[in-house]
Amino acid sequence: MAEIEIFDGHNDAVQFIAEYTSAGRDFLLRSESGHLDLPRAREGGLVGGLFALHAGPEHPPENDLIIREDGYEVIYAETVDPLYARRQIEAQRLALETLIGRSGGRMRLAVDVEEIAAARAEGAFAVVLHMEGAEALDGEFDYLHRLHAAGLRSLGPVWSRPNIFGFGVPFAHPKSPDTGPGLTGSGKDLVRTCNRLGIMIDLAHLNERGFWDVAALSDAPLVATHACAHAICPSTRNLTDRQLDAIRDSDGVIGFNLSVNDIRADGHLNDDTPLDLVVEHIKYLIDRVGEDRVALGSDFDGAVIPRAIGDASGLPHLFEAMRKRGFDQQSLSKFAFDNWLRVFALTWKNGRSA
Template identity: 55%
Template structure:
């Protein structure tokens, strides 16, 4: 199968590199490869990945809870982590932003931090990896939103107000199966102000970790297309993190997009985090997402470096296996190109302008 270019809506590679605590920010490990994880530059090129949203995520203190083990059970309700201190989140956020900057600087043009769709297209044309800065859980931003403006000036173009723990802006959907996403209160007044300011700055508001009440708060407030960077269909896998048909319909009406999440607990009908998940599970979700959203509003949001993905994919170099399976399922080349990258660039242009 001819390699399909891919723009990915979500990965946690910056966290993996930052946690190495190396003077170069993990640049050598990323640029040369062979250091584990799901994404590095050689494997990205092998798999066709030309760009994506690179998430900054501040991990919680897990207090001895084995989250991955819990999500291998038939049913689970992972304890919700406590809110993060802002100083801790700001230090981690600056550290991961600096990691991306060091990688780009050391790459000699092989990695480009992009702030517009034109810059993404330019990077793609010259064979560079286009990295867009994203924050997953806005704990580093205080209610005065000063940090939002500073980070935007540094390249931030996408923000998820919450991860699965609560913060000053709202409440996240827990790692709970089976469960509705309607699990608690929505955005706070500070969260509503954050949404309005993201709209003003033309920053994507990522809905993927918000609970259902928070989702509808954003839907009422934002004039931008609704985007869930890495989420799946609740009708196929009834996980609290997946989106209901009503939510999918709202995203379609707004001209937004959902990025298919390859984390196996969101793909499997039994909700388990297991690598032996067939790629037919991804195809089932895409069937449902396209049925509700249309073929112009679905992309990829892999969750590489943040989850267990199907062993048939393995890592970013295995993306062609995913598209081979989707083609065998019945998706034609035109739809596969839309899913792989065209839809992402189109929705980013609708949010950012240009």
């Protein structure tokens, strides 16, 4: 099989880099901790990805997980204070900027498809800024404009908790993603503003009513950067067939999430999840929406992933399993790289001049 180059639709590595936290790891050196650093990315064929900025809770909850005989439920995370969130987001953005500068050209911030393609051609790792949850914003969107000028190209209005823009979907299995109200008035304004700026709207972590609110408002393709199929694994985080069809009809993309509890039908947090099962789930999505509309959205450093992959360096095992299942080189290239670039080209506007 020819070498596959991969662009990943979602990772949480910024939370663990040394520039952001004193207990973090050096992203430029190979580590045995976590899932992602530059050496392991290179070993696995990764040439770039969306790096999530995300504000954690000010007061981490205790005993928030309820285990039942037939599944689980995580109690809603608290709403985060906007000023607290903004301090975290800005610290993470500056930490990533420092890391890119320290890389000596091995990593580059990319704000349009041409810069991603140029980085790939020149052997640099392309970093695209994403924000997972918009708690750091206010209803005036001044900070959103500043983030866009600094390179932000993808945004999820909510994480799995409520904010002024809408209601995230709490983690639960088995359960419908239709868990409550959708977007607020400010959330609808946020969608319109992102459309004007050319910021991709990420539907991951948004509940079903919020999904349909975005679908009704947005003039861009619908995208979920890291999600799976609810028909296979009835997790609240996964997309129903009707939602998948809406993404297909908008010419959008689903980033396939490697989180085992969203892949497995039983929802178990078990890394002994066979690659055959993973590939069967990918095949279901592609059969539903087409091979142009499914890509990789790993959730590295934010999930338990299959042991057979292990970390970013193990991605070739996934692609080999897909090849054995009958995926040809063109299909693999679309899943690995081309589908993200296609939807970025349909969504982003004006690059650095915006």
